[in-house]
Amino acid sequence: MNKKDVIAETEKMIKEKLNGEGSGHDWWHVLRVWKLAKRIGEEEKADTFIVQMGALLHDVADWKSNDGDLEAGGRVSREWLLEVGVDKDTTEVIVDIVNNVSFKGAGVEDKMKSIEGKAVQDADRLDAMGAMGVGRVFTYGGHKGRAMYDPEETARPAGDFEAYKAAGQTSINHFYEKLLLLKDRMNTETGRKLAEGRHKFMEEFLNEFYAEWNGEK
Ligand code: NI
Numbered sequence: 001m002n003k004k005d006v007i008a009e010t011e012k013m014i015k016e017k018l019n020g021e022g023s024g025h026d027w028w029h030v031l032r033v034w035k036l037a038k039r040i041g042e043e044e045k046a047d048t049f050i051v052q053m054g055a056l057l058h059d060v061a062d063w064k065s066n067d068g069d070l071e072a073g074g075r076v077s078r079e080w081l082l083e084v085g086v087d088k089d090t091t092e093v094i095v096d097i098v099n100n101v102s103f104k105g106a107g108v109e110d111k112m113k114s115i116e117g118k119a120v121q122d123a124d125r126l127d128a129m130g131a132m133g134v135g136r137v138f139t140y141g142g143h144k145g146r147a148m149y150d151p152e153e154t155a156r157p158a159g160d161f162e163a164y165k166a167a168g169q170t171s172i173n174h175f176y177e178k179l180l181l182l183k184d185r186m187n188t189e190t191g192r193k194l195a196e197g198r199h200k201f202m203e204e205f206l207n208e209f210y211a212e213w214n215g216e217k
Helices: 003-018 027-043 048-057 072-083 088-100 115-126 130-143 161-166 171-177 179-185 189-213
Strands: none
Touching: 003 027, 003 048, 027 048, 027 115, 027 189, 048 072, 048 088, 048 115, 072 088, 088 115, 115 179, 115 189, 130 171, 130 189, 171 179, 171 189, 179 189
């Protein structure tokens, strides 16, 4: 199979797998990450085949929906890549991307090695920022049955991975525990530039949210 066909087949497989996923990691998320990662990859002179495959597979078996199994995505990806005829070395680079893409808390260092992985990770994080971030955080909160906001509850930036998984009782809290931290976690120059605008938009959204909450606007 040539690279174009491999990408097309992977698109088809992922689309079927994620169809109807309700927590915000649905096919449309993958499609947005795919487009953005490709753009960042091109600007950063990365291998765009690896970038695209990493983006398509990055949520194939996310730890949030796999009982905390961190390697599930990598395993599923490796099987798939070898099945569609991707060579072993390229497969391992893509598997490494899938295994390391997730945000695991404020104090947990990123382990992404390849520039291709850095492009995918930036794109994935950018999709949790800006208008997409605002939309997704409330979709996810609704999925989990969480309140939008509770003024009694203060945000706790989660220091380690266990605390991160346990935290986040309201959607507004999630901004402080994750979304507002992402701008300083960009890997690439292109990602940093894009993150600036999206970060600013979220700050504006929060100001508006509190003003309306308090009847000031
Ligand atoms: Ni994702």
